[in-house]
Amino acid sequence: xxxxxxxxxxxxxxxxxxxxxxxxxxxxxxxxxxxxxxxxxxxxxxxxxxxxxxxxxxxxxxxxxxxxxxxxxxxxxxxxxxxxxxxxxxxxxxxxxxxxxxxxxxxxxxxxxxxxxxxxxxxxxxxxxxxxxxxxxxxxxxxxxxxxxxxxxxxxxxxxxxxxxxxxxxxxxxxxxxxxxxxxxxxxxxxxxxxxxxxxxxxxxxxxxxxxxxxxxxxxxxxxxxxxxxxxxxxxxxxxxxxxxxxxxxxxxxxxxxxxxxxxxxxxxxxxxxxxxxxxxxxxx
Amino acid sequence: xxxxxxxxxxxxxxxxxxxxxxxxxxxxxxxxxxxxxxxxxxxxxxxxxxxxxxxxxxxxxxxxxxxxxxxxxxxxxxxxxxxxxxxxxxxxxxxxxxxxxxxxxxxxxxxxxxxxxxxxxxxxxxxxxxxxxxxxxxxxxxxxxxxxxxxxxxxxxxxxxxxxxxxxxxxxxxxxxxxxxxxxxxxxxxxxxxxxxxxxxxxxxxxxxxxxxxxxxxxxxxxxxxxxxxxxxxxxxxxxxxxxxxxxxx
Amino acid sequence: xxxxxxxxxxxxxxxxxxxxxxxxxxxxxxxxxxxxxxxxxxxxxxxxxxxxxxxxxxxxxxxxxxxxxxxxxxxxxxxxxxxxxxxxxxxxxxxxxxxxxxxxxxxxxxxxxxxxxxxxxxxxxxxxxxxxxxxxxxxxxxxxxxxxxxxxxxxxxxxxxxxxxxxxxxxxxxxxxxxxxxxxxxxxxxxxxxxxxxxxxxxxxxxxxxxxxxxxxxxxxxxxxxxxxxxxxxxxxxxxxxxxxxxxxxxxxxxxxxxxxxxxxxxxxxxxxxxxxxxxxxxxxxxxxxxx
Numbered sequence: 001x002x003x004x005x006x007x008x009x010x011x012x013x014x015x016x017x018x019x020x021x022x023x024x025x026x027x028x029x030x031x032x033x034x035x036x037x038x039x040x041x042x043x044x045x046x047x048x049x050x051x052x053x054x055x056x057x058x059x060x061x062x063x064x065x066x067x068x069x070x071x072x073x074x075x076x077x078x079x080x081x082x083x084x085x086x087x088x089x090x091x092x093x094x095x096x097x098x099x100x101x102x103x104x105x106x107x108x109x110x111x112x113x114x115x116x117x118x119x120x121x122x123x124x125x126x127x128x129x130x131x132x133x134x135x136x137x138x139x140x141x142x143x144x145x146x147x148x149x150x151x152x153x154x155x156x157x158x159x160x161x162x163x164x165x166x167x168x169x170x171x172x173x174x175x176x177x178x179x180x181x182x183x184x185x186x187x188x189x190x191x192x193x194x195x196x197x198x199x200x201x202x203x204x205x206x207x208x209x210x211x212x213x214x215x216x217x218x219x220x221x222x223x224x225x226x227x228x229x230x231x232x233x234x235x236x237x238x239x240x241x242x243x244x245x246x247x248x249x250x251x252x253x254x255x256x257x258x259x260x261x262x263x264x265x266x267x268x269x270x271x272x273x274x275x276x277x278x279x280x281x282x283x284x285x
Numbered sequence: 286x287x288x289x290x291x292x293x294x295x296x297x298x299x300x301x302x303x304x305x306x307x308x309x310x311x312x313x314x315x316x317x318x319x320x321x322x323x324x325x326x327x328x329x330x331x332x333x334x335x336x337x338x339x340x341x342x343x344x345x346x347x348x349x350x351x352x353x354x355x356x357x358x359x360x361x362x363x364x365x366x367x368x369x370x371x372x373x374x375x376x377x378x379x380x381x382x383x384x385x386x387x388x389x390x391x392x393x394x395x396x397x398x399x400x401x402x403x404x405x406x407x408x409x410x411x412x413x414x415x416x417x418x419x420x421x422x423x424x425x426x427x428x429x430x431x432x433x434x435x436x437x438x439x440x441x442x443x444x445x446x447x448x449x450x451x452x453x454x455x456x457x458x459x460x461x462x463x464x465x466x467x468x469x470x471x472x473x474x475x476x477x478x479x480x481x482x483x484x485x486x487x488x489x490x491x492x493x494x495x496x497x498x499x500x501x502x503x504x505x506x507x508x509x510x511x512x513x514x515x516x517x518x519x520x521x522x523x524x525x526x527x528x529x530x531x532x533x534x535x
Numbered sequence: 536x537x538x539x540x541x542x543x544x545x546x547x548x549x550x551x552x553x554x555x556x557x558x559x560x561x562x563x564x565x566x567x568x569x570x571x572x573x574x575x576x577x578x579x580x581x582x583x584x585x586x587x588x589x590x591x592x593x594x595x596x597x598x599x600x601x602x603x604x605x606x607x608x609x610x611x612x613x614x615x616x617x618x619x620x621x622x623x624x625x626x627x628x629x630x631x632x633x634x635x636x637x638x639x640x641x642x643x644x645x646x647x648x649x650x651x652x653x654x655x656x657x658x659x660x661x662x663x664x665x666x667x668x669x670x671x672x673x674x675x676x677x678x679x680x681x682x683x684x685x686x687x688x689x690x691x692x693x694x695x696x697x698x699x700x701x702x703x704x705x706x707x708x709x710x711x712x713x714x715x716x717x718x719x720x721x722x723x724x725x726x727x728x729x730x731x732x733x734x735x736x737x738x739x740x741x742x743x744x745x746x747x748x749x750x751x752x753x754x755x756x757x758x759x760x761x762x763x764x765x766x767x768x769x770x771x772x773x774x775x776x777x778x779x780x781x782x783x784x785x786x787x788x789x790x791x792x793x794x795x796x797x798x799x800x801x802x803x804x805x806x807x808x809x810x811x812x813x814x815x816x817x818x819x820x821x822x823x824x825x826x827x
Contacts, residue, residue, distance in 0.1 A: 003397035004365050004717075011719040018627025021620045022640055025647050025691045032658045039661075083551045090548035104552045107559050113742070113812035114805070115749025117776050118562060120783070121801045125565040129789055146558050153555070179544045207651025210751035210776065214783045214797075236653040236752075243657050243756055251661060258654050269649045273642060337715060342634070369717035379708035382731050392716040395726065441712065448716055 033262070040255030048256060052222055053238070057249030062257050064221045065238035068137070069206060069264070071225055072234055075141030076148070076205050081198055084149050088156025088194075093182055108150045119147045120214025128215050135216030138228040143211050148201040155197020159190035192279025196272045203268035207261070209236035235261045288313050288452055288482045289334060293348035296329055298341070303329050305506045307348070311499075316478050318493035318514065319486045321503035322529065327486050330503070331454050334484065335371035336364050352452070369396060372450035376457045378437035380429035380444075385421050388429045388440055392448035407447050415443035416473050435466025442473065453477065455485040459492065471496050490530055494518050502526045566805055569798035576792065582799070588762040588773075590796045591782070597796070599803055601762035605679065605772030606804075609754055610747040612683025612768060613690060617743055620687075621694030622729075622736060628695070629702040630710075630724045641696070648692040656756030659685035664757065673769045677759030680768035686753050690743045697742065701735020702728055734822035738815045745811040749804065751776035775804045 051061020087104070095101025123143030133139040163186050171181040187194075212234060219241035221233040235257055242254035289311035296304035304326045311317050319327035329338065336357065338344045350357050357367050369392075380388050389408040398404060408425075412418040417439040421432070429440055438458060445453060455474070459467040474483060474496050487493050493500050494514055501511040502523075510517060510526045521527040574582070577597040585598025624644070628637045664681040668674045674681075705728050713723040729736065751774075759771025760781045773781070779797045787794045 004363050006397075007365065007395070007719045007722060008363065011721040014721045015627075015631055018623055018631055021623040022627055022632075022644075024620055025624075025688055026640075026643055028688050029647060029650070032662060035662055036657075083554055086548045086551035087555065090545070090552045094545055094548060095552070100549065101552070104555055107556050109816065110809070110812055111555060111559060113745055113808055114562065115751070115776065115808055117749065117751045117779055118566075118801055118805055118808075121779070121798060122558070122562050122565050124783075125569065125798075126561055146554075149555060149558070153552075177541050179541050203649065207649075207653070209651070209653045210755075210780060213780050216783065219784075236651055239653050239657065240752065240756065243653075243660060254657060255661075258657060261651060262654065265649055265651060266646075269646070335715065337711065340714070365717040365719055367717070368715055373711075373715035375708060375711060375715070377708060379706070379712045381709060381712065381727055391713070391726070392718075395713075395716065395718045395722045444712070445716065 036255045036258050036262075039252055040257075040259050043252050043256035044259060048253075049260075053220055053233075057247060057253055060242075060250075060253055062235065062238055062260065064224055065233050065235045065257065066260065067224045068217075068221070068232040069234045069261075071137050071228070071232060072141055072144065072212075073202060073206055075137060075228060076144045077198075077202055079141055080145035080148050080152055080201065080205075083145070084152025084198075084201070085156050085194060087149070088153045088160065089182060089187075091153065092157045092160040093178070093186070108153055111150045112154075116147055116208055117210040117214060119143055120211030122146070123211060123215040133229070135218065135231050136229045137225055137232045139215050140212050140217055140232065140234075141228070143215055144205040144208060147208065147211060148205050151201040151204065152197055155201070156190070156194050159193025159197065160186060162193060163189045192275055196276040196279065199268050199272040199275070203265050203272070206234075206268070207236060207265055209234075209240055212237060213240070235264075288353060289484070290351040291330075291334075291348065292350075294330070294333065294350065295347040296326070296333060296338075297343075297345040299343040303506050304333075307508045309501060309508060309511060311482065311484060313482050314478055314480070315498040316474060316483045316485060316496055318497035318500045319484065319503060320488075320490060320493050320500060320529070321509075323488075325503040326506045327501075327503040328456055331456055331484060331486050334452075334454055335368045335373055337368075337373065339364065369448050370450050371452045371454060372445035372448065374438070374442055374445055374453065374455045374458045377461045378434055378441050380432070380437050380440050382428065382430060384426045385429050385432070385440060386425040389444050389447050392444060396448060411443040411447040412440075414446050414477070415439045416469065416476075417443055433466070435462050435469060438462060438466070438470060439473065442470075446477075450481065452482045452484070455483065457486050457488060460488060467492075490518075502529060504529070562805070566798055566802040569795055570802045572790075573792075573795035573799040576795075577799075586764050588778075590793060595792070597799075599775075599800070601764040602773060602775045602778055602800060603803070604764050604766065605754075605758065605762065605777070606748055606774040608679045608766055608768060608772055609683040609686060609758055609774055610744060612680060613686035613747040613750075614740070614744055616684050616687025617690045617694050617747075618740055621691045621739070621743070622698055624691070624695040625698035625702055625736075626724050626729065629699045630720055630728060644692045644695060647689065650689075652689070652750060652752040653756070655685050655689050656682075656753045659753055659757035671769065675759070675769060675771050677757060677761075677771040678769050679758050679772045682754045682756075682758035683768065685757065686747050686750050689750070689753070690746050693746055694739045694743045697739030698732070698736045701732040701739070704735070705731045734818050738818050738822075741811050741815040741818070745808045745815075748811070749776065749808050751780060755780045775800045 048061050050063050051059060052063055054060040091101050091104060120143065123139060127133045127139040127142050128135060167185050167189060168181055171185045217237055218231055218233055219237055221231055225232050239254050239257045242250040291307055291309045294304055294307040307330060319331060321327050332338045333346060333350060352371065381391065386408055389411050390404050393404050393407055412421060417436060420436060429437065432440060459470045471492065477483060497514045500514045500517045502509045504525055510521060510523045518530055521530060582597055582599055585596055586600050587596040587598050588601045589596045659681045663685055664676060664678065667681055709727050709731060710723055713727045754774045755777040758777060760773050760777055761771045762773040763770060765772065778800050782793055782797050
């Protein structure tokens with residue numbers, strides 16, 4: 001019977017191991033954020049946000065980087081949202097049983113597993129070279145749009161799937177066409193879920209570095225872009241550039257820029273989670 | 286010796302008062318049937334007897350249950366030891382997705398028995414006791430899920446027997462089975478009562494009258510009537526019992 | 536009129552779906568056509584068996600092995616970090632934790648997955664590497680160990696959340712059968728629930744491996760950019776992804792050999808991730824059939 005006592009001891013021990021592991025990642029994240037705040041917080045001031053990049057760490061700012069990120073965010077949204085939502089609608093409402101939809105579905109699952117740097121190679125060849133867009137904002141946005149398209153499509157489908165059929169039937173029953181039903185009934189009802197997915201997808205785009213480096217986004221851009229055809233840099237690339245330098249002052253700049261980047265991604269994720277919770281409450285039909 | 290004695294049991298799920306003042310004594314080497322309409326508390330009561338309700342967050346209990354004279358909800362009681370002694374067979378056959386042999390050997394292994402000889406021997410004895418040995422002896426390493434439903438349920442009984450309990454709780458063990466498999470299970474229960482104290486929850490009144498020595502009728506969380514099966518079915522003292530066994534509600 | 540309008544809309548929507556197929560075709564076409572040029576100049580045998588990768592030097596050698604060893608070394612370290620922690624978290628949350636605790640912790644774990652990878656690179660370089668140097672002799676300022684561990688932390692949520700889904704879908708009746716015989720939670724979890732969910736857990740590990748192989752910024756920042764054929768985790772290595780970044784940072788002329796090398800490296804990477812993804816689909820499908 002001491003056997004049972006031993007089993008119970010193992011059981012209790014595992015409980016603590018489990019709690020420990022659960023908090024391991026979170027504690028790491030906290031250590032890390034604390035570290036970054038200590039390193040970078042004092043470096044952030046108005047000049048840091050409004051200065052152009054410079055070879056002197058103390059004068060360098062992130063103006064071109066954050067404006068580039070804003071440009072990329074906007075352009076990617078304009079390209080990816082209509083396409084992703086449209087494809088999601090097609091798969092869920094039109095293509096339930098046809099072959100094309102089945103192939104698209106399999107394909108999306110496969111695309112979700114393709115490393116982001118491969119999208120960079122695609123963008124480099126197709127957008128930069130064949131379409132002659134060069135290392136422009138537009139080429140970068142198109143590349144990231146393809147990257148986040150699967151996320152938006154899947155989120156749209158999930159949100160539409162949650163809309164009860166009775167709503168569609170009510171609309172059809174009044175003589176509405178399929179598209180009218182989707183446009184006036186289904187999409188508004190699913191909008192919360194779709195929006196959540198879009199924001200999460202865009203937050204992913206904001207944090208991407210590798211594909212943009214591959215298509216030729218530059219680390220040193222001494223002007224603020226004013227057209228989609230301009231060359232650009234983004235915050236993650238600026239961070240990468242600073243972090244790659246041996247001088248301590250640039251690491252400090254990197255930490256400061258990371259704080260700004262984290263504020264942006266956490267804010268986007270926070271909004272997405274908030275919307276999801278609100279939408280889920282509303283959706284208990 | 287009284288194997289099971291419950292005194293003043295009240296059970297709550299949150300604000301729901303699901304068992305009210307249950308007092309019952311169950312005798313050794315008998316089959317006791319719990320009958321009553323769905324939601325009357327009979328399964329809940331069965332599960333308090335080996336503390337399977339412990340994992341339900343909202344579960345609360347008042348009163349005492351003694352098994353072999355010991356309060357099973359006492360802080361010093363190890364629930365693992367209790368459940369080894371008070372085995373349970375569930376409504377739907379629930380073999381593990383392992384081999385037939387591994388299913389029966391599982392209980393021995395978790396209780397620290399390592400001797401190969403002892404394990405093999407107990408597996409064989411348990412399967413024989415559960416009247417399954419002849420059907421499976423040549424395919425012990427086949428997946429348990431490849432057996433038929435009735436065989437799976439007898440395997441689950443063998444699995445329970447392997448850890449040598451003294452009491453076996455059965456929660457509608459034949460409700461998911463066809464009539465032939467059901468007959469086999471009933472026959473088995475009849476044989477097992479020589480060695481074990483059996484408590485069985487059933488929806489099926491013919492079954493209760495066929496296999497049990499004593500019957501307890503539960504209604505709306507109360508133990509309405511408890512007595513010898515032959516008397517309860519032929520001459521119920523309570524009006525509600527009579528209505529139920531004659532099929533006026535259910 | 537109305538009807539033809541409806542059809543136009545349907546085709547428009549279908550076209551958007553087709554874009555994803557065009558993306559796949561585009562990826563495969565781009566990788567094959569550009570590496571075709573590469574393999575006209577470098578024999579497949581040299582590519583696969585030469586032990587040096589020096590396309591950027593004057594003495595050019597094109598053996599992928601050093602990049603592969605760098606990739607696998609960092610991936611293995613990441614998996615050894617993430618799998619035990621991820622599975623323990625999954626078991627704890629699914630079998631032990633209170634419902635409220637689970638609901639609070641899961642979104643917090645998701646934050647780990649939301650942090651941009653360049654940030655993890657900084658973490659590896661400025662926190663983890665100095666920490667490792669403080670007690671392991673011979674750890675370089677760029678090394679595979681630090682990058683691998685941080686990648687592991689990054690993919691913990693991938694493994695824990697997919698594994699938890701798999702554990703959660705194991706029928707409650709199996710747990711009851713085990714508890715009913717006097718098993719503890721630990722025994723029930725690891726002898727019944729985990730084996731029953733093993734295919735789902737395997738899928739989570741495979742997807743974690745695929746993530747680690749394709750991960751770029753952490754290794755580009757913290758593992759160094761030296762294609763050395765080594766299995767010593769304290770040394771600097773270069774992964775396939777880090778090499779692509781390294782070349783891209785310079786000015787690469789289209790048609791040059793450097794330009795082609797990144798596609799040859801890319802197709803190698805794509806081959807592995809494609810393989811892993813399809814193995815995971817296959818397991819998932821087989822597993823669903825088993826339960827139905």
